[in-house]
Amino acid sequence: MKAANFIDPAVAHYAASHTSPPDDLLLGLAEETLKLTGDRAIMQIAHEQGTLLTMLVQLTGARRAVEVGTFTGYSSICIARGLPADGRLIACDVSEEWTSVARRYWDKAGVSEKIELRLGPGADTLKALPQEEWIDFAFIDADKVGYPVYYEEILVRLAxxxxxxxxxxxxxxxxxxxxxxxxxxxxxxxxxxxAADSRVTSVLLPFADGLTLVRKN
Structure with missing residues (x-):
């Protein structure tokens, strides 16, 4: 959760302090992630980002979600919490080690029944999904070189x-x-x-480390 250098630190702190805070479970997960992964903990999303993910899922009324890049489970918990009781999230990751932490916290958060973990290369997992427009919400936070493939495979399946x-x-x-x-x-x-994709409407937000929202037209 490295701070971005394009936002004044005082403004970033003010914004975070005026955002609904994470609960004890998410704070505990962040703390354990830091202890277990050290410098790699920067791969975990910022607390205010988690709050936004939950809100976006709720606002869109999403029922079927996909996540590429699960790490220790912070973002998947936030997404799952925004889904209705019958909502489902497919979480894609390559690490059995880090997602074992995620599984424990999914249980603690009471969202395990909403989440299906699929271990393996994200591109392979996405290509194996039904080729229909059935995904309501997706979050991409994995290896950056793979983003174009993840984006395209999700977009063709996005409602x-x-x-x-x-x-x-x-x-x-x-x-x-x-x-x-x-x-x-x-x-x-x-x-x-x-930005050049005529199939979508997008906005790049100067928030956290930059968050782009893409809506399929």
Whole structure:
């Protein structure tokens, strides 16, 4: 949960402190994730992002959701909490180790029955899903090079009016730096792809590490 450098720290703190806070279960998961994963804990979404995910699922009335990149389960809990009792979330990840933590916390949160974990490469898992417009909500937060494939495989299965939330689209503010390396060039290409896609309406929010919302027309 590394802080982005494109938002004044005081403003970021103010915004977070004026957002409905996480409950003790989510705080406990964040704490355990930090202890278990160390520097990798930055892969976990920010608390205010979790609150937004729950709200987006509720606002869209989503019943069928997909997540690519589960890690230790914070975002999946937030998504599942927004789903109705008969809602279902397919959580895609490659790590048995990290998702074993997620499974424990899904049980604690009482959302296990809403979540189906599918271990394996995200692209393979998505390509194996029914090729119908049945997904209402999706969250992409995995390897950045894979974003275009995840996006396309989800979009063709997304119901009209369905929503995709995509994380890390501002890359800690380095997205506009032409000299930036790492995953920045791949994310820049992805952002351009979405912005030019006539099948969707999108908005890139300068929130957390950049969150792009994509609605299928």
């Amino acid at each position: 009209p009016g369905g929503l995709i939330a995509v994380d890390n689209t501002l890359q800690h503010g380095e997205i506009t730096d032409p000299s930036a390396g790492g995953t920045v060039p791949a994310m820049r290409e992805f952002n351009d792809l979405v």
